[in-house]
Amino acid sequence: MTTQASAPAAAAAAAGFDRSALERAAPGLRERLREDASTRVLLVRGDAVELTDGTALRWRSAAEVPDDALWAFLGRDTHERALLMARVDADGLADGAWGSLRTVGGVLSADEADVLTTATSLARWLADSAYCPRCGAATEVENAGWSRRCVGCGAEHFPRTDPAVIVAVTSASAPARLLLGSNALWGANRFSCFAGFVEAGESAEAAVERELFEEAGVRVRDVQYQRSQSWPYPRSLMLGFRARAVADDEVRPDGDEIAAVRWFSRAEIGEALERGDWVAGGDGLLLPGSASIARRLIADWYAETA
Numbered sequence: 001m002t003t004q005a006s007a008p009a010a011a012a013a014a015a016g017f018d019r020s021a022l023e024r025a026a027p028g029l030r031e032r033l034r035e036d037a038s039t040r041v042l043l044v045r046g047d048a049v050e051l052t053d054g055t056a057l058r059w060r061s062a063a064e065v066p067d068d069a070l071w072a073f074l075g076r077d078t079h080e081r082a083l084l085m086a087r088v089d090a091d092g093l094a095d096g097a098w099g100s101l102r103t104v105g106g107v108l109s110a111d112e113a114d115v116l117t118t119a120t121s122l123a124r125w126l127a128d129s130a131y132c133p134r135c136g137a138a139t140e141v142e143n144a145g146w147s148r149r150c151v152g153c154g155a156e157h158f159p160r161t162d163p164a165v166i167v168a169v170t171s172a173s174a175p176a177r178l179l180l181g182s183n184a185l186w187g188a189n190r191f192s193c194f195a196g197f198v199e200a201g202e203s204a205e206a207a208v209e210r211e212l213f214e215e216a217g218v219r220v221r222d223v224q225y226q227r228s229q230s231w232p233y234p235r236s237l238m239l240g241f242r243a244r245a246v247a248d249d250e251v252r253p254d255g256d257e258i259a260a261v262r263w264f265s266r267a268e269i270g271e272a273l274e275r276g277d278w279v280a281g282g283d284g285l286l287l288p289g290s291a292s293i294a295r296r297l298i299a300d301w302y303a304e305t306a
Contacts, residue, residue, distance in 0.1 A: 008145045015098040017083060017115055024144040030084065034062040037049040039082045041065050042074070042115065044123040045089070046232070048098040049116055055104075057112050058096060062086075070126045072145025073117055083115065083143070101232065112150045121232035121259050122146070125159040134158070141202040160235050165207045166195035167241040168297040169220060172248050175304050178298065179251060181216055186261040190286045193294045195238070204239050207215035216261045217252040226300065236243065240293050242301065269302050 019203035023029060031218055039061040043050040049056040062084065069086035076082055101120055105113050122145060129148050137152025148157045182193035198204055198209035206221045212220050220243035229238045243301045245251070253261045264285065271283040273295075288294040 015084050017075045017077050017111060019118075021075075024073060024146050026144070029144045031072055033073065033082045033084060034071070035081060037061065039084055040077070041084045042119050043069075043096075044087045044119050045098060046086055047102075047120060047124070048100045049119060050105065051097045051099050054097060054099060054295075055107050057108070057116065070123065070141075070145075072119075072122050072126060072141075074095070074115060074122070079170075085123055085265075087121040087127060089099075102289070106292075107135045117232060121230065121235060122159060124232055124234065129157060130202055161230075161237045162235055163198040164195060164196060164203060164231075164236045164238050165204050165211060165241060166193050166238050166294060167208050167212065167220075167243050168245050169187050169212060169216070169218065169224075169299050170227075170242065170301065171263065172245045174248075175179050177248070177263045178266075178269060178301055179216065179218065179245060179261060179263055180261075180298075181253065181258045182260040185285070186259075188260070189284060191264070193297055194258075197236070200240075208241050208243055212243065215254050215258045216255070218250045218261075219247070220244060221246055226297060227293065231293075238288065238293050240297050242297065265306050266302060269298060273299060273302060 011026045039062050041062050041064070042057055042059060042064065052058045052059075066088060069088050072084050072085045074083040079292060100118055105116065106227050108116060126141065127143060129141060131137065132150035132152060132155055134155050135150060135153045137150050139148035139150050139157065141147075142149050142156075148160065149155070150157070169179040172181070181194050183190065194212055194215055196215070198207040199210075202210070204225075208223050209220055212218050222244040224242050226242055228240060228242040230236075231238050248263065251263070252260045253259055268285055269287075272287045275286070277285060287298060
């Protein structure tokens with residue numbers, strides 16, 4: 001799959017808040033923190049979080065949040081204040097401004113983007129794991145929202161993270177050319193890196209080779225890891241790579257998921273990077289969101305070929 005993720009690449013390495021994992025096992029932690037006036041609560045509704053003016057997270061007091069929300073302990077901020085996530089119904093507290101990781105991740109600070117990613121991932125998992133996948137019985141929340149235990153068979157379940165690879169492919173013979181693909185669901189001028197999930201029993205490097213051959217018909221070599229990024233749609237860890245094509249003329253779209261593949265010159269990439277996010281529309285090549293790992297892989301290649 002090609003990807004249009006717009007989660008901040010900076011959040012991949014930033015420790016924007018203390019997850020304070022050792023605190024999670026304390027009995028009644030969420031309940032105690034909800035009574036603490038200094039506790040800050042981030043609301044999550046579906047895949048969106050509440051914002052102040054579209055550029056910062058909105059934090060509420062616990063008293064402002066409905067009791068039937070799904071609660072989880074996120075950690076502590078730099079002032080040692082507890083941070084809670086509260087997942088509310090789609091029609092709850094709908095008067096504020098809301099934004100998803102895709103739409104606002106690039107404009108948030110790295111610290112807040114890290115919190116947003118964690119809150120969205122945890123809220124989605126808590127909502128989807130109310131029943132045990134082993135026996136079907138109900139599960140109860142434990143570890144301050146970071147695990148669930150089955151009331152039937154006693155199995156303990158944790159949030160899942162599925163590895164996926166995303167790769168920028170360089171030319172076999174011309175270092176200043178980059179291969180990108182256009183998803184069949186996108187507009188004709190939207191291109192991004194190639195991506196896909198790692199299959200059972202497969203290494204990340206093998207997944208890179210398989211995905212590129214399946215989607216773009218190209219064999220690759222010199223597969224090198226670059227960086228990673230959490231992406232909670234649905235629960236992925238994007239492992240970013242760069243690879244080199246064996247032969248430039250092998251490329252062809254699969255005709256199913258990928259509608260077009262094309263070699264772009266460094267000049268074309270540079271113009272697109274200056275143009276901004278593809279959500280802005282307009283003519284010419286449109287690249288992924290300004291803070292996505294896909295865009296970072298492209299921008300890194302562009303900078304290194306200067």
